[in-house]
Amino acid sequence: MQYPLCEEIGAPELFVGRKKELAMLGTWIKQIPKRLGKSKAIFSRKKGGKTALVQRLFNKLWSENGPVIPIFYSISDAITWLPDFAITYFQIFASQYISFLERNPDLLQYVMDIEEIITYGKQKSNKMLVHQAKSILEHESKKRFSAMWFKACSSPHTFANIYNIRFLVIIDEFQYLSKYIYDPFTKEAIESLPGSYHALSESKVAPMLITGSYTNWLSTIVGKHLEGGRVTKHFFSPYLESDEGLVAVKTYAKAYNKKIFEQTALQINQLCYSDPFFISCLMQNQYEKHNLSTKKGVIDTVHYEISNKMSNMCIVWREYIDKTLEEINNINAKRILLHMSKNPDRVWIPKELKRELHLDISEQEILDRLRKLEKADLLQEGNAAIEFQGVNDGTLHLILRSRYGREIKDFEPDIRVDFEKRLQEMENTIQELEKEKQSLSGKLNFLKGEIAEEQLAKLIRKEKRFVLSKFFNGVNDTTRLNIIDIRTHVMIQRADGKNMEIDIKAESDCGRIILIEVKNWKKKLSVNIVKDFFEKVETYAQHNSKTKLLPAIWAANGFSEPAKALCFKKGIAGNYIETNN
Ligand SMILES: Nc1ncnc2c1ncn2[C@@H]1O[C@H](COP(=O)(O)OP(=O)(O)O)[C@@H](O)[C@H]1O
Numbered sequence: 001m002q003y004p005l006c007e008e009i010g011a012p013e014l015f016v017g018r019k020k021e022l023a024m025l026g027t028w029i030k031q032i033p034k035r036l037g038k039s040k041a042i043f044s045r046k047k048g049g050k051t052a053l054v055q056r057l058f059n060k061l062w063s064e065n066g067p068v069i070p071i072f073y074s075i076s077d078a079i080t081w082l083p084d085f086a087i088t089y090f091q092i093f094a095s096q097y098i099s100f101l102e103r104n105p106d107l108l109q110y111v112m113d114i115e116e117i118i119t120y121g122k123q124k125s126n127k128m129l130v131h132q133a134k135s136i137l138e139h140e141s142k143k144r145f146s147a148m149w150f151k152a153c154s155s156p157h158t159f160a161n162i163y164n165i166r167f168l169v170i171i172d173e174f175q176y177l178s179k180y181i182y183d184p185f186t187k188e189a190i191e192s193l194p195g196s197y198h199a200l201s202e203s204k205v206a207p208m209l210i211t212g213s214y215t216n217w218l219s220t221i222v223g224k225h226l227e228g229g230r231v232t233k234h235f236f237s238p239y240l241e242s243d244e245g246l247v248a249v250k251t252y253a254k255a256y257n258k259k260i261f262e263q264t265a266l267q268i269n270q271l272c273y274s275d276p277f278f279i280s281c282l283m284q285n286q287y288e289k290h291n292l293s294t295k296k297g298v299i300d301t302v303h304y305e306i307s308n309k310m311s312n313m314c315i316v317w318r319e320y321i322d323k324t325l326e327e328i329n330n331i332n333a334k335r336i337l338l339h340m341s342k343n344p345d346r347v348w349i350p351k352e353l354k355r356e357l358h359l360d361i362s363e364q365e366i367l368d369r370l371r372k373l374e375k376a377d378l379l380q381e382g383n384a385a386i387e388f389q390g391v392n393d394g395t396l397h398l399i400l401r402s403r404y405g406r407e408i409k410d411f412e413p414d415i416r417v418d419f420e421k422r423l424q425e426m427e428n429t430i431q432e433l434e435k436e437k438q439s440l441s442g443k444l445n446f447l448k449g450e451i452a453e454e455q456l457a458k459l460i461r462k463e464k465r466f467v468l469s470k471f472f473n474g475v476n477d478t479t480r481l482n483i484i485d486i487r488t489h490v491m492i493q494r495a496d497g498k499n500m501e502i503d504i505k506a507e508s509d510c511g512r513i514i515l516i517e518v519k520n521w522k523k524k525l526s527v528n529i530v531k532d533f534f535e536k537v538e539t540y541a542q543h544n545s546k547t548k549l550l551p552a553i554w555a556a557n558g559f560s561e562p563a564k565a566l567c568f569k570k571g572i573a574g575n576y577i578e579t580n581n
């Protein structure tokens with residue numbers, strides 16, 4: 001895969017996870033050539049990973065060179081005059097379209113000017129490029145700015161219809177269109193500008209994928225200016241799954257040359273809630289006293305990130321919270337907000353909040369504040385009009401707490417005490433799993449001869465929500481699995497016809513498949529057995545390319561050091577003893 005569009009994330013290998021979202025978008029994009037794709041809106045809070053996701057999608061489509069041509073716009077929160085915006089909009093469209101046709105990545109870094117576009121159009125007999133460019137210039141010279149903008153924004157749809165091609169128009173931070181594009185005549189923002197996309201959002205030849213960091217704002221725009229019901233809305237959590245979070249910790253640590261251990265990687269992931277932005281900020285922390293190879297170091301660094309005004313996290317979040325809280329700068333509102341975001345699963349009504357927090361304002365006043373906070377995306381609505389709930393966002397809660405906790409006095413002033421508690425909870429859970437694993441080891445050590453596989457399969461079958469790390473070490477994917485099918489002695493065939501046997505194959509309802517090799521030998525497991533098993537896993541993977549495989553080896557008498565090292569390298573779990581590396 002190529003990365004012609006320079007991704008904001010930086011080095012492409014930093015991108016982790018988002019498999020579910022990419023798969024959902026992939027399925028949708030497959031429908032576009034058949035004219036079945038409906039426009040989509042993606043919502044998640046600021047720094048939730050939207051840009052990372054849509055830019056990766058752009059590069060994927062560009063590299064695949066398939067039937068859908070991606071166009072990417074990023075709308076900024078800086079004031080721009082409509083004619084300038086329209087010209088740039090068209091230039092970006094033309095440059096990205098030509099970049100795709102010519103397989104020229106440079107045109108994604110550099111925007112062609114109108115004259116260059118006209119010359120290209122003439123050379124390649126692309127009449128539409130020449131026509132649209134000239135007509136935009138003509139409108140501009142006559143100061144017909146609305147017509148000029150309409151030409152520009154409908155270009156993907158027009159080109160798709162005339163040339164029978166397909167575009168995907170990605171517009172990042174769509175809501176800014178209603179506030180930052182100014183009319184040169186009135187000198188005011190054109191609030192209704194998103195309405196230009198009213199009909200375009202229904203286009204089946206150039207559907208749109210829009211994103212927004214401000215849920216309420218974007219929702220209102222979609223409802224008011226687009227064909228509301230025709231745009232499918234997706235809300236996604238900023239958080240990665242916990243195993244993906246751990247990968248992000250390790251990837252960012254490697255990229256930024258930070259020394260971590262297996263144990264501290266788990267601690268970082270836990271305290272950062274597997275939030276990739278939080279993790280990335282932590283790893284970029286330059287403060288030399290901070291050391292991520294000890295538990296205390298992890299706690300201090302996380303604390304610094306959320307509490308020090310100069311940290312990356314605080315700088316970004318301050319802007320977000322200031323913007324959203326500016327209207328609600330009120331001590332009671334802050335208490336309500338903090339209290340509710342601490343227990344985000346609970347639904348509250350004003351009366352209950354008044355009692356719980358001993359508030360000396362009326363229920364109506366509480367309701368007003370709740371509504372404002374909800375509008376600012378800091379709370380969510382419940383089912384009834386007076387029901388409200390915190391947003392389930394651990395990072396947001398930490399930031400709010402660090403900012404307002406002292407003012408409010410409802411909380412332990414030193415957040416590090418809570419960090420200690422959360423790490424202790426995690427350690428307890430790990431220890432419990434470890435204990436279960438040891439008792440299981442005891443049981444498995446009594447397994448005899450050929451029936452070892454059967455007995456291990458039986459133990460797995462008994463587990464309701466099975467997690468591979470309960471039985472094995474070195475497991476990267478700690479998703480809880482609902483096993484729906486488990487078989488022993490499964491035969492597979494290599495391309496040259498050689499038959500191979502897999503001792504245990506267990507399939508989960510999420511599509512993951514566990515493959516286990518069982519060796520009940522008296523001596524330690526040798527490296528050759530790991531190599532043979534890896535060959536089986538690869539053969540299996542060739543036949544099932546889309547499946548996520550979790551390979552593991554059970555060796556009754558442990559692993560030789562080279563065998564263990566090879567398992568680590570190949571991502572094979574095992575009942576070996578894990579050491580920090
Ligand atoms: N999938 C991911 N893998 C690794 N890091 C990520 C991922 N998504 C987000 N990040 C990190 O979080 C930061 C903010 O993400 P971004 O996509 O810019 O958020 P948004 O566009 O929603 O505001 C990125 O610069 C990157 O450091």
Ligand SMILES: [Mg+2]
Pocket residue numbers: 047050051052172
């Ligand atoms: Mg973004």
